[in-house]
Amino acid sequence: MESNNNSLRQQIADMRQSLFDEEMLDRHYRTVEELSDKDHPNFAEEVMTMYFRDSTKLIAIFENALENAPFNFIVLDKYLHQLKGSSASIGAKKVWEKINEMRDCLRERDIEGTRTVLQQLKKEHDNLRGRIEPYFRMLRQVGPSEIAQRPK
């Protein structure tokens, strides 16, 4: 058991580290992790869950708005701005970078370019979710607080 647990923890730690190494997450995520305490041991998970719930919706809305003219650039930028804020707050680095690229395209009224980058954004977004979800699942198995506090 112990060794299983240990290997599990190791696995989890590795998963976490790779997220940083691949720059899918940056140091701001660590800040979020550090906010966990005894009252909210799963704080990071709660935040990430909330983030994915809202960001998925927002991306869908944005994609929809980008489908047909006329395009309301102000509104489109607003969506991106909001997405940018939340993504930055949780440290979703690659997602954040794609959002910036899209905003640049929008500024130049490049709809096609925006659509292209949007697909890339969705991919990064899905990637991140695909890696974070199993990570948290495993965390729960071993006890999240321990892992979260592990220095990285």
Next chain:
Amino acid sequence: MATSTSGAAWKSGDVVSDQFPAGLRVLVVDDDPTCLMILEKMLRTCLYEVTKCNRAEHALSLLRENKNGFDIVISDVHMPDMNGFKLLEHIGLEMDLPVIMMSADDGKDVVMKGVTHGACDYLIKPVRIEALKNIWQHVVRKKKNEWRELEQSGSVEEGDRSAKPSEDADYSSSANEGNWKSSKKRRDEDEEAEERDDTSTLKKPRVVWSVELHQQFVAAVNQLGIDKAVPKKILELMNVPGLTRENVASHLQKYRLYLRRLSGQHQTSMNNSFINPQEASFGAMTSLNGIDLQTLAVAGQIPAQSLATLQAAGLGRSTAKPGIPLPLVDQRNLFSFENPKLRFGEGQQQQQQHLGTSKPVNLLHGIPTSMEPKQLTSLHQSAQSLGMNMQVNTHGAQNSSLLMQMNQPQSRGQILNDTASSHVPRLPTTQTIVSTGLASGVLGRNGITNNGRGAGYNPVMQNSSMLNFPNGFPLGSASTMSGLPSQGSFQEEVTSEVKGSVSFAASYDIFNDLNQHKSNDWDIQNVGLTFDASQQSNSIPSGSLDLVHQGFSGSQRNMPVRNQSNVGKPMYSIGDIGHGNAQNTSQHLNTLLGDNSIRIKTERNTDVLADNGFFPEQFGQDDLMSALLKQQEGITPAENQFDFDGYSMDNIPV
């Protein structure tokens, strides 16, 4: 609230608990749930007491309910229901709490905007907890400044006074440019500069004199009487939390200077422009903007005197001070008009004076003006009452109806109609000009196309000078102009309006003359009455009022308008109003009148009015009306210019 503290944790004073800043009461506002969650947690980690909120409106109500319940507010810039900067202004104005802005954008202009709007700090997302750990310094700093301010209130005021002249200059320039907002900004910035220059460390929290606030101020001043208005009493009447006596004092000083300036201008311009009212005025009027109300006034030929008399007589209120003909108008301009509504005011005054001359002012170029002196006079008189109403009515249909009626001068009938229909909305705005300027404006309007709404003067001239009537004219319906026999009444209205807006009345008179309608039907009397009430500071010279009256009397007979809207009634209320919403308009009128700062933002008003269905096309005098309206509404139209997008004519109670 400055001194409110969270329990025993700390005081704005020198006593700071050991645990400070623990217990700092923070309100965090952000529409993004993820960010809000993270922020709340971070703030809790700093041992602050956190309240979170995802809607700006909700945040505002929380703050209002717990006046001393929070020490600092952190808010996101982009929120769906309200712009973060607006929230910032509201908080600064009402509660005077330190506000920290946040955004995912770090663009320099956005940050600058935050600073100029009074944010005490600006954080870029993602917000780091270290940044939050230090926010308590803003609270301490603010309290410290407030104490200082309190201690040095006396000297502060002095400092303020000395700084006023420059600010006043801002007013005039802004008025000329017709851009209140920018001038206001300039003024604010100037104020800030001045504050910095203040010898003492005293740093007054900047008060944003929003349109609403200013209207409250004006209403209070009017209530007290311009002569008796002292900062302390004004402050009490206004009852705005967070506003200090110093703020009011400095604002009052500016206001006084503004009024003085208006009256000064008024006098001079009147004499000059009055000559060939028809042409001259028109010509001048064409460019309502910045125009020359004077010209208009001249055109209106509403003798300032008569107007004033009308005012006095009609209103029955004697607070009106003929001495300050258009201060109101100007004021409006100052504060909210984009255009030189001032001109209107001034013009109006002139008109009033001129009106006495009984020269048929052919304000409307295209309109054969056969206004006869008599008509004019009667118009004046009626207008006076009307004017008063009008002012009040600006909001109310009354004015419009009056206008309409007026528009229906036989000769002009159609013109008016046309104008009315198209300009009616405008009128409201022009009404503000009420004073002589109005008259001219009104007339001018008919022929003159409003520049943007406010321009009402010029365009209207052609078809329906009537339209130019201030919004307040309850013309009833543009189409019913035919029933508008009482041109005079219109005039009166104009005149009356002018009172408050003195100029307004004047315009009416002119209009009447032009249209040769006798607004007998109008119960301008009522209008006039109301007008008076509201115009405490109307500077409409009584002389001009008389004119209006005269004109009016004729019109009083048949003012169909009356039926349309409570022509008489609202007016009265104007004087009394000042507070109810329904009375918004009237109130505004009052304010308008009182302030003489009728906003000649015809443009705005027109729109608003039109939107509200208030002033159907009738108003040709968009400028005047809108100005008035705006005032009444508390003018939101000014909003356009203001940062407060909130302002809008929509407030006009229809």
